[in-house]
Amino acid sequence: MVALYDRIQSETVRARMQRDEVGLDTLSLLKSELVRASKEGGASGSIDDDLVVRVTRKEVKRREEAIAVYSKAGREDAARREEAEMEVLRRFLPAAMSEQEIEAEVRAVIAEVKPEGPKGFGQVMKAASARLAGRADGTQIAGVARRLLGS
Numbered sequence: 001m002v003a004l005y006d007r008i009q010s011e012t013v014r015a016r017m018q019r020d021e022v023g024l025d026t027l028s029l030l031k032s033e034l035v036r037a038s039k040e041g042g043a044s045g046s047i048d049d050d051l052v053v054r055v056t057r058k059e060v061k062r063r064e065e066a067i068a069v070y071s072k073a074g075r076e077d078a079a080r081r082e083e084a085e086m087e088v089l090r091r092f093l094p095a096a097m098s099e100q101e102i103e104a105e106v107r108a109v110i111a112e113v114k115p116e117g118p119k120g121f122g123q124v125m126k127a128a129s130a131r132l133a134g135r136a137d138g139t140q141i142a143g144v145a146r147r148l149l150g151s
Contacts, residue, residue: 004052026088
């Protein structure tokens with residue numbers, strides 16, 4: 001399997017050859033964000049798949065927020081560009097888990113942690129977030145955990 005950073009490199013070359021302005025701009029920005037993140041405190045200086053997924057998720061979230069702002073301001077052209085950039089970024093993220101898959105994982109975590117009612121939410125979230133890192137959004141995990149814990 002090809003490393004995600006290598007895929008980003010080859011997609012950048014492909015975008016350049018096809019004169020895909022949106023793809024090239026988005027991938028160039030992603031590469032610079034990855035390099036910056038790899039040099040931040042606590043980082044090993046290398047770019048692994050985990051770092052790529054984390055940074056890409058952050059960039060997708062930024063695009064989602066920008067789309068909402070642009071749409072609210074009536075700037076549909078800018079919103080469409082952000083959507084196009086978001087689609088380029090999503091190619092490097094693993095497939096999102098379904099609600100049922102997240103629920104099954106959170107149930108397994110609850111069985112392991114054995115929290116004491118709704119007060120154990122923090123323990124469950126810590127374990128579930130670590131277990132589902134890169135595969136599910138924190139807000140989805142929290143929603144399922146709250147529902148299952150009855151809080």
